[in-house]
Amino acid sequence: MAVVIDQQTESAIREEGRTSYPHECCGFLVGRLEQGARRIARMVPVANAREDEAKHNRYLITPELFMKTERQAREEGLDVLGFYHSHPDAPARPSTFDTDHAWPWYAYIIVSIQQGKAEKMTAWVLQDDRARFNEIPITIED
């Protein structure tokens, strides 16, 4: 099931990855399921809740924030469909840590930031048995 995202949101994720460098950025992807695709209506950036010295390679979104975001999304008839985060100076592939901490069903978008420059962006969904992430296509709409 692909992720459908508009140009503006895609650029916003890249931009946030770039400005957060060398730290990781993170946030929610909010939208609705439509014709078998996750259509993202907007991104909700959140402050990386990890302690400063870990922010270069870890991100954390707290459950309180999750509940709050989910409640707001539902009031608009939307849902949390996934999350995005950046990998500073590392490839846009889920790490073992990502896989160990992943939730099923949600789409995880990863953007690689090389030397402060946003490069590859990929999307992933955890396999049912938690063994690995599988890459899913990102469709960018104007």
Next chain:
Amino acid sequence: MGIPIHIPTALRQYANNQDAIEIDGQTVGDVLQKLSDGYPDLRHHLFTEDGALRNFVNVYVNDDDIRYLKQHDTELKPGDAVTIVPAVAGGKPVAETSAPPKGLVSSEGVTLSKEEIERYSRHLIIPEFTIEGQKKLKAASVLIIGTGGLGSPLALYLAAAGIGKLGLVDFDVVDATNLQRQIIHGTSDVGRPKLDSAKDGILDINPNVEVETYNTFLNSDNALDIMRPYDVIIDGTDNFPTRYLVNDACVLLGKPNVYGSIFRFEGQASVFWAGKGPCYRCLYPEPPPPGLVPSCAEGGVIGVLPGIIGVIQATEAVKIITGIGEPLMGRLLLYNALNMTFRELKLRKDPECPICGEDPTVTELIDYQHFCGIGTDEDQIRLEPQQEISAEELKALRDQRRPLTLLDVREDFEYEICHLPDSTLIPIAQLERRVGELDKETPVVALCRTGPRSARATKFLTEAGFKQVQNLVGGIIGWADKVDPDMPKY
């Protein structure tokens, strides 16, 4: 007593798509256990194999996290609700964060064609190298300054290895004396610009390489612009002004400078990279006096030597680009072909270094010819016009059979290669001692290979009271060019 358990969106697929399930139980631990018994697919998303709640799974009773209550033993009473709430965590691989990214360039986005995979297959199967290393080579650009003795093997091996872009700087044309060591140029290339011949050689070996040529003498005005776009700079020149220029420009641009030099049977190599290690000026703060260290043209070089040193430089470039191995940084490698020995000297960064030290005095490129004393009075003997004679004028004198001492001040092994008939050989170093062998009244024409040594002899003999002394302009090479095409040049 049914307690509703709210299931997060992500897990509903494992609970018959229900968003809440009512379960009887006294404690949180109790209802979660029953939940995963009833919906076994949920279990491994909620619990680890040891049965502990996964650290990103949060359980709330009403509005309170059970971590701040009694954890699994938190008691439940009628009217309570249990909610499972995700925390979301992740991050890039630790292994890639504890160490800086390997190599000078990124392989991201680089692809190899079927032809390239076949061509580089012996690289791809090396566990330390792999397709990642090959992609880095393809993404990399290397500037080779000079396409002579060192530049030839450098360009050939780096092209064969699959460097994406090679820049070449040279202004010379191929001549016959180059062929003994400058293996990128062939016999049929004599008379062609070296850049043309080198480019042909590179593209013949590997048409995938992008070749950029700079037909110019590298100087303080153009060096930064030429060098800026490249990842690695390799110095393949054999003169001191260019060596200092390349070093200083690399320091100012923060680029690695792969250095090599050759003389007769000995060579040196190192990687200078200010910011990470010493630079050339940390090793040699000042150039030697002009004329003390001869170039290959003046001093000669065994033809196989630049092959060895150039390939060491190419090896270092490949290592720097891919990030494998230990670069030859902070170390000066000394090679002696006669003894067949390699020695290594430790180099330290000089805190007082005028360009890469703590308080640099050189902050921009300077006049390197002047810095190396070239073109100054100490470098050149200035002669009056009447103290010089051209090859044509000398021929006319000889044709007229005028009385004349033809004094050859070269070394005896040079004299053996070629000499003018009836010339007297007194090597320049012996001239002062043997001056008595010459007649002061007879006009003297002094000659050497191209003129500088005989200019010194001309000055010396004039001061010693010789009646008429003249220097053969262009030396025996000039004679061969202008008068006697059968005379071999060296």
